[in-house]
Amino acid sequence: QQPVQSPQAVILREGEDAVINCSSSKALYSVHWYRQKHGEAPVFLMILLKGGEQKGHEKISASFNEKKQQSSLYLTASQLSYSGTYFCGTEDTLSSNTGKLIFGQGTTLQVKP
Amino acid sequence: SQTIHQWPATLVQPVGSPLSLECTVEGTSNPNLYWYRQAAGRGLQLLFYSVGIGQISSEVPQNLSASRPQDRQFILSSKKLLLSDSGFYLCAWSSGLAGNIQYFGAGTRLSVL
Numbered sequence A: 001q002q003p004v005q006s007p008q009a010v011i012l013r014e015g016e017d018a019v020i021n022c023s024s025s026k027a028l029y030s031v032h033w034y035r036q037k038h039g040e041a042p043v044f045l046m047i048l049l050k051g052g053e054q055k056g057h058e059k060i061s062a063s064f065n066e067k068k069q070q071s072s073l074y075l076t077a078s079q080l081s082y083s084g085t086y087f088c089g090t091e092d093t094l095s096s097n098t099g100k101l102i103f104g105q106g107t108t109l110q111v112k113p
Numbered sequence B: 001s002q003t004i005h006q007w008p009a010t011l012v013q014p015v016g017s018p019l020s021l022e023c024t025v026e027g028t029s030n031p032n033l034y035w036y037r038q039a040a041g042r043g044l045q046l047l048f049y050s051v052g053i054g055q056i057s058s059e060v061p062q063n064l065s066a067s068r069p070q071d072r073q074f075i076l077s078s079k080k081l082l083l084s085d086s087g088f089y090l091c092a093w094s095s096g097l098a099g100n101i102q103y104f105g106a107g108t109r110l111s112v113l
Helices: none
Strands: A004-006 A009-013 A018-023 A028-036 A043-049 A054-057 A060-065 A070-075 A084-092 A107-112 B003-007 B010-013 B019-026 B032-038 B045-052 B055-058 B065-070 B073-078 B087-094 B108-112
Touching: A004 A084, A009 A018, A018 A084, A018 A107, A028 A060, A028 A070, A043 A060, A070 A084, B003 B087, B010 B019, B019 B032, B019 B087, B019 B108, B032 B073, B045 B065, B045 B073, B055 B065, B073 B087
Parallel strands: A009 A107, B010 B108
Antiparallel strands: A004 A018, A018 A070, A028 A043, A028 A084, A054 A060, A060 A070, A084 A107, B003 B019, B019 B073, B032 B045, B032 B087, B045 B055, B065 B073, B087 B108
């Protein structure tokens, strides 16, 4: 089952914050976050393993609640370069030996000056 | 360091013609390999994955097939293309361990006319 991302689209002004959510119906081993610019391949942002950890990279961080099978991506003080489509990819516990990811439908983020 | 190569970058093919897209990985051994398709403005759909030479798992029944003739080579094929096969095809690799990151190739944009 494909994880569900929300919202589908976000428009921000530079400096504003955003949260993107990813929810799965399956027990998860890990959640991966990627950003894709138009016409390009997805680029890895971060991975969260089960254990309820939270990770951060500069002004982008994420959390993973394995009990709720949900992850959230937090973008603070957004920059123009943050524009793109964000995908979560979920790895369920039954498929963890294959590394197989099922991706959400994506959240389009547009940051305006 | 590891690199992934995909070619060609763009392809225009008539309906009914055959297809062969190639993906190779350098700098690692026994990677897990994945083929995804992305329709315009849509998410990433996993088509095939492979955990070893000659081992192919199909995720979605369709007009395509995949093969892994060598450890670091993954090929996506079709005998007769359909209009609905148009899209952005992405190859990815991971180290094969649970929770490990998938790295994407630059992709092939296929237009079937």
